[in-house]
Amino acid sequence: AQTVTQSQPEMSVQEAETVTLSCTYDTSENNYYLFWYKQPPSRQMILVIRQEAYKQQNATENRFSVNFQKAAKSFSLKISDSQLGDTAMYFCAFHGQNFVFGPGTRLSVLP
Amino acid sequence: AAGVIQSPRHLIKEKRETATLKCYPIPRHDTVYWYQQGPGQDPQFLISFYEKMQSDKGSIPDRFSAQQFSDYHSELNMSSLELGDSALYFCASSRGGVDFSYNSPLHFGNGTRLTVT
Numbered sequence: 265a266q267t268v269t270q271s272q273p274e275m276s277v278q279e280a281e282t283v284t285l286s287c288t289y290d291t292s293e294n295n296y297y298l299f300w301y302k303q304p305p306s307r308q309m310i311l312v313i314r315q316e317a318y319k320q321q322n323a324t325e326n327r328f329s330v331n332f333q334k335a336a337k338s339f340s341l342k343i344s345d346s347q348l349g350d351t352a353m354y355f356c357a358f359h360g361q362n363f364v365f366g367p368g369t370r371l372s373v374l375p
Numbered sequence: 376a377a378g379v380i381q382s383p384r385h386l387i388k389e390k391r392e393t394a395t396l397k398c399y400p401i402p403r404h405d406t407v408y409w410y411q412q413g414p415g416q417d418p419q420f421l422i423s424f425y426e427k428m429q430s431d432k433g434s435i436p437d438r439f440s441a442q443q444f445s446d447y448h449s450e451l452n453m454s455s456l457e458l459g460d461s462a463l464y465f466c467a468s469s470r471g472g473v474d475f476s477y478n479s480p481l482h483f484g485n486g487t488r489l490t491v492t
Contacts, residue, residue: 273480301417301418303481306420306433307408307420307423307431307433308419308420308433309410309417309418309419309420310417311417353481355481362485362486363412363463363465363485363486364483364485365465365467365481365483367480367481367482368480368481
């Protein structure tokens with residue numbers, strides 16, 4: 265079965281600084297998708313970025329980028345120029361035959 | 376370690392039928408959340424419970440109802456099913472309520488895939 269691990273339960277970063285959230289996963293599948301979701305206190309799950317496993321190029325979305333290393337099964341999220349509104353829970357998720365969420369990382373952006 | 380258990384894993388229903396999805400949280404977790412994820416869509420928050428009381432309500436249709444029982448398991452009841460209800464339904468659990476500041480990590484179940492024909 266697939267598993268997703270986020271080894272950092274909590275992180276903090278100063279406003280305008282850069283922070284990297286880690287995610288590793290385990291699967292025997294070759295074709296899959298990886299996601300990072302942001303969950304603010306409203307409990308909604310907001311898609312931050314997605315990566316197709318067959319694409320070698322790392323996905324980027326404005327201040328958000330990923331470091332996808334397929335061989336190492338690693339999918340870290342880098343947030344540049346952190347803003348107070350980035351404070352939230354961040355979930356890494358794997359989508360292959362099953363959809364699996366990681367346990368989440370609570371990110372606090374400090375003024 | 377025990378995880379969040381959802382049953383059934385797959386469910387096929389016809390339009391206008393009813394469906395009941397069950398969620399068994401991790402032991403000692405007192406907070407349960409329900410999400411609906413349609414094909415190609417982000418998970419949508421439906422509803423949450425803390426200590427058997429509804430704590431937050433999201434985009435849950437009036438045709439759906441949910442409750443949390445004394446053993447903290449939760450059930451999502453769906454009536455008058457529509458084709459658009461076909462989705463993956465996730466349950467997640469945590470401990471300590473829905474206050475963002477104090478919430479323990481959220482643990483997701485594997486989901487129930489509902490297909491309405």
